[in-house]
Amino acid sequence: MSFQFLGHYLLGRGVVTQAQIDEAAAYQAEANRRLGDLAVEGGLLTQTQVDEILERQRETDLNFGTLAVSLGFVRRRDLDALLFRQQVHLVHLGEALLTLGHLTVRQFCDYLNDYAALERARKDALTRLFEGHCAREALRSLVDTLERAFLRFAHCPLKAQAYLDDLAMEALPLHHTMEIPLNSASSMRFTLHIGRDMLDAIGTACRRDGESGGTPEEALAEVLDILDIISIYLCSSIKPHELPTPDCSSGIPDPSGKGELHEGCLRLQLACPVACVGLTVALVTNRDNPKESA
Amino acid sequence: MQMPWTRCKRWHKKVTIIMPTEPASTASQAVRGVFATETTTSVGFGATKRRVKQTVYVYAEEAEDGMMACRSLSSEFIPQGNKRMVSREELLKSFVPAPHIYLSKVLPAMAALEQAVDSAERCRKEGHLFSAEFEFKHSLRLDENHIRASFGLGLTYLDRGDPDNAHIVFRKLSRLEGLSNPDYKHLFNEFGIKLRRNGMYPQALGHYGKALRLSPDDEHLLYNLARALFEKGRLRAALRFLDKALTISPNFPEALEFRRRITDMLTMTIIDDTELSSGSASPKGTSPEKP
The missing domain is CATH 3.40.1550.10 (CheC-like)
Structure with a gap:
């Protein structure tokens, strides 16, 4: 598939194998936590409150944190700390590959920069598609x-x-x-x-x-x-x-x-x-x- | 330069006898170090039930008022979590100093963390933004409240044109404790500049405001604040801060030029208003909407 995802891009260039991508994806799945899980773990929300927020999300385009605050379940400052924690612990595919030793630091820098340039080009092309x-x-x-x-x-x-x-x-x-x-x-x-x-x-x-x-x-x-x-x-x-x-x-x-x-x-x-x-x-x-x- | 263990070692030997009676602010050196206590818990059931001794460490720093700010230590021996303020007596009632842990574990871990943040900052300055993000995040996983790493991560996102993630860092930074150190003035200023360039004017103003609280007479900060106000369309407020910058540094060339430009714009606005109200006002006397 020629779509622009980092995994495809790296596979296409022969930098990593499919098995390495799968291993990195499993590593990500283990490391990355959803905001609701983090909130329950930190004692900020109960599972019932998480379920209520998820149910309400079906009817609105508001994100999880905004809904949690608007429903009075968490304070804004607690949500900010939680979002920051989630962001800091978020493992991207490139980082997972680097951590697992499937990419060198040099490869990580060069390929991610190149991929970011392709992503910018994709967004520009979409902008042109909508333009006018x-x-x-x-x-x-x-x-x-x-x-x-x-x-x-x-x-x-x-x-x-x-x-x-x-x-x-x-x-x-x-x-x-x-x-x-x-x-x-x-x-x-x-x-x-x-x-x-x-x-x-x-x-x-x-x-x-x-x-x-x-x-x-x-x-x-x-x-x-x-x-x-x-x-x-x-x-x-x-x-x-x-x-x-x-x-x-x-x-x-x-x-x-x-x-x-x-x-x-x-x-x-x-x-x-x-x-x-x-x-x-x-x-x-x-x-x-x-x-x-x- | 603090000498962390000169006093604590003495306490360790005579912990029940020697208790300072004066607040630490009068002493030349504040106490900083690791304190330990042993707890015993039961694990297992029935035949496998056994008692396990566990050593709990806390990192304590003496505040100006003599209270001890205590934080737990992570598994990597980095102080983490919120500070809990206790009196020295309270701390020493349950904990004893553990200088060997401080010297052999905590100090090296904290030094390694600072080096990692230095390395991340180098990456960012050299334009290796993905490596910088990786390194800053790695540092923040060890100490979520690390101020320099938090600023660095936010700046990296702004350099990469990612305002959404920068906003998450910005909100966290706005609530971090310990930002009153004047050393952070430059970080606030740099963050303010990047926020302004990304069109995040209210956040930029907030950061300049914090930097100014740390250094109220910094003409460059005043100038930068004026720029953010100008781009928000608040010309008169921008002019006030430029005037203040020029009072501090009358020959500040950029401020002089900027002041002249704003003054010209304000003069033009006044002329426009005059023409509109006297010449081409609408029948009802309201001025037409200007672009």
């Missing part, structure tokens, strides 16, 4: 929220990568469409294009958390539930934003010049290390009834 679009704020907000939603509910670190061309879209046969009202006259209709690998990835994450059912049907139902949660979360998160009325007719051109030009539409490919998702967005000026399909 009348609803770029709404689109950017949608993409950011989608990345957070997949991380929160599917434990999948999704990252916007590039324009979704026709070939990539064909490989993602499952569709899940929702509509977010922007204002009284317009709405944003978005469709998630999902392939079998993403369903498997979400299913694996569910099994790891002990949430998924035993049979394949139960597992699939669980995955579809998560996609529903993500969609509802997106709708409730985007709605409160003050967004401009979209009035463009030009749409976003395919930067590679290969794909079709869709009027008023954004096509984007997002990926996590093991799977990808397509996102197509259409701005609808006379809102129809919201459609939902899976």
Whole structure:
């Protein structure tokens, strides 16, 4: 896979092996703690309070700490100390590889700098993709929220990568469409294009958390539930934003010049290390009834 | 230069007899060292039940008022956690000095920590920002409240254009104790400059404010504060701080130039206002919104 994740990048350059990446990922999983776990361990929150915050997160785009403070569970100063502790103890993949002796200090410096430059280029390319679009704020907000939603509910670190061309879209046969009202006259209709690998990835994450059912049907139902949660979360998160009325007719051109030009539409490919998702967005000026399909 | 064990050794020998009656502030040397106590706990059940002796160490530093600031020691023998203030009598009732631990474990560990922070700072100055982050975080895992390492990590994030993580460090720094040492003035100033360059003006102002509390007559700090105020659009406040900087250093060229520039801008604003109110005011007498 050619997506820009540090592991792929290092593998592509032959610096590390897949076994070393797996070992480093296991090291990270052991070392990195979630804020709720840290708070319970420090006696700042009870498990019941953590569960309540997580439940509320399904309906709002607020992060865990902000919700904990707004619900009066922790003081702001305690949260600050906790966030700092989490940050200081957070082990990135590069650091894990360095600690395990799979990268030298020199390699760590050089490859991470090179990778950071590629990441900057990716972000610049995305900025260009959004540029000039009348609803770029709404689109950017949608993409950011989608990345957070997949991380929160599917434990999948999704990252916007590039324009979704026709070939990539064909490989993602499952569709899940929702509509977010922007204002009284317009709405944003978005469709998630999902392939079998993403369903498997979400299913694996569910099994790891002990949430998924035993049979394949139960597992699939669980995955579809998560996609529903993500969609509802997106709708409730985007709605409160003050967004401009979209009035463009030009749409976003395919930067590679290969794909079709869709009027008023954004096509984007997002990926996590093991799977990808397509996102197509259409701005609808006379809102129809919201459609939902899976 | 403190001589940490000259007095504690004496206490160790005659701990029940010699108890200083005067606060330490009148003495030339403050006490600093490791104190130990033994606890006995039961582990296991039934036939496997046994009693285990455990030595608990605390790191204590004498404060100006004579109270002892005690912190626990980590497994790496680095003082950690919040300070607990106790009287010397209270400390010595349960603990005895453990100079061998201080000299053989704590001092080397703290020296190694300082060296690690030095190395991290070198990495940051040479532009190796990922190595710097790694080293600063490694130091902070040993001592979460290490001031220099906290500043260093925040500066590294700002150098890398990562304001979100810098903000986490900033919030932690704003609550850290022990920042009243004038040596930290430069760190506050540097942090303020980086925050301003990253567009984090309120945070920059906060840092300059703290630096000024440590050194109120530093004309460079006053100038930097004026710059942050200027970029926040608070021209008159910026002018006041520039005036103060110029009172301290009348030939400060950058401040003179900056002052002239702000004065020109304020004059232009006044002329604009005059023209708008006398010439092209709206029928209702309100001035049009300016860009």
